[in-house]
Amino acid sequence: MAAVAVAAAMGMTPSAFAQGLPDSMTWSAYDVGSAGYAEASAIADAFGKKYGTRIRIQPSGSSIGRLQPVLTKRAEIGFLATETFFATEGVHDFSERRWGPQDLRAIAGRPGAFGVFTAGDNGIKQLKDLKGKRVAFVAGNPSVNVKCEAFLSFAGLSRSDVEAVTFPTYGAAMSSVAQGLSDASCTTTTPSQVYELEQSPKGIRWLDVPPDDKEGWARLKAVAPFFQPLRETVGAGISEAKPANILAYRYPIMVVRADMDDNTAYAVIKALDETYGMYKDATKVMPRWKLDVAGTPSIDAPFHPGAIRYLKEKGIWTAEHQQWNDDRMARLTALRGAWAKTLVEGKGKSDEEFGKIWDAQRAMALKAL
Known part of the structure; x- marks a missing residue:
């Protein structure tokens, strides 16, 4: 499988530990040659040069191929597209019994x-x-x-x-x-x-x-x-x-699991902000990664609390942004509750019957919001 490893001489840069970043990370992204892969590579290179963080980019041409490493903790961040919305909603490929609404959070994501x-x-x-x-x-x-x-x-x-x-x-x-x-x-x-x-x-x-x-x-x-x-x-x-x-x-979106430590999420978005000058000219659209654009709703999943903390410190996060995030969290929570009911009601049923139960439970959950 193709991959990119990005590293920097540790003696010439502040340590990743001092920044709060892991010393090494794996990110998933679209195929080599895609915009998402190019942008992830540029940002990873900047992280490596400034903090010494070693980042491996794992490309995949499928939504599940990009999301699975994040969910199984083989990747810390996914540079994802609309599969983020589908996964949090439990629709399309993610309506299958083995999936359902996934508990994901956004760090940032540029308009695309x-x-x-x-x-x-x-x-x-x-x-x-x-x-x-x-x-x-x-x-x-x-x-x-x-x-x-x-x-x-x-x-x-x-x-x-x-x-x-x-x-x-x-x-x-x-x-x-x-x-x-x-x-x-x-x-x-x-x-x-x-x-x-x-x-x-x-x-x-x-x-x-x-x-x-x-x-x-x-x-x-x-x-x-x-x-x-x-x-x-x-x-x-x-x-x-x-x-x-x-x-x-929004594409690409830096997507993480909801259980990512708040301090790690904070460190990632802070590094994204502090290295902006190093990657902003990598492609014509990289200026859209400025946090006053990429760090605001609406986006395909709720923002991570650690990211929100940094955005508040920068004066970017507003009361309207928080209301959007609260509403998006309420929707995700309702859908995950409906999925739990579906798993109980659909136990032993055929895939077709299970799908009908989920459709009904999902519709009821959204109607109640």
């Missing part, structure tokens, strides 16, 4: 962009033009796949209206357009694969998601309620002069 891209020379100019075309999906990755389905819903389409091509990894799906294996794929605007397509003879085109199309947005939010309209100016084939109307969400 997500869109559908095609080759500039293939004649696909609008989302509705995807009907009958090959659209890339990723095996075992609801974080990507649900977003792709949301785009189709915006145009009044579904998977059955396109030729859904499933690739084994996120990286393979992102590369598929350039390789002629698909006609369109869904991703963020800054991975290496989209820049490679932009610089190829094919060129790149991002399909427009008009913010004023109320009916389209209603269909989209029925599939993916965490999205917001975004006029993006950073990315492959995108600039201030050539912006793209696509979608905003």
Whole structure:
């Protein structure tokens, strides 16, 4: 398995122990070549140079592959995407009996962009033009796949209206357009694969998601309620002069278990803040890791108390932010309580029956909030 190890000469930097960081850590992230992997690597490199912390990045192309190491304590932090929301909600892959709502917390997460891209020379100019075309999906990755389905819903389409091509990894799906294996794929605007397509003879085109199309947005939010309209100016084939109307969400999010020690969470977000000047130029979107942006709601999981303590000290955390966090915690607590009831009621039942029980318990829990 590919990995990156980041280290610094201990004699030239303050010790990780003095900072409150572990001497060594493992982080999980998306595939090599993804925006999440590049950003995790840049931040890890800064931690290593300033504090001597040795960080190993463990990449995975699937949501479960990124989250499992965090849950099993083989990784301290996951640089995750929307699987964070799915895991805390107990939906999609995480509605299975072995999962359910997971007790996760966020340290910080920058605003990100997500869109559908095609080759500039293939004649696909609008989302509705995807009907009958090959659209890339990723095996075992609801974080990507649900977003792709949301785009189709915006145009009044579904998977059955396109030729859904499933690739084994996120990286393979992102590369598929350039390789002629698909006609369109869904991703963020800054991975290496989209820049490679932009610089190829094919060129790149991002399909427009008009913010004023109320009916389209209603269909989209029925599939993916965490999205917001975004006029993006950073990315492959995108600039201030050539912006793209696509979608905003949080990615990557630094996600930890709820039982991470408060002082460790505090040390991580403090290090993220204090090393900002060292990693802010690593990619065009790294300035979005400033804590007044990345350390505020809304985000896919409640913020960790240790992170909140530091954000309060910096004057970033407000009463409105705390209310959001309290409400998000209440939702997560209610869902975890509903899951406990489902496990009792569903014992010995088939997977199909178990799923119906969970759907009912989940709906009741949310209605009671």
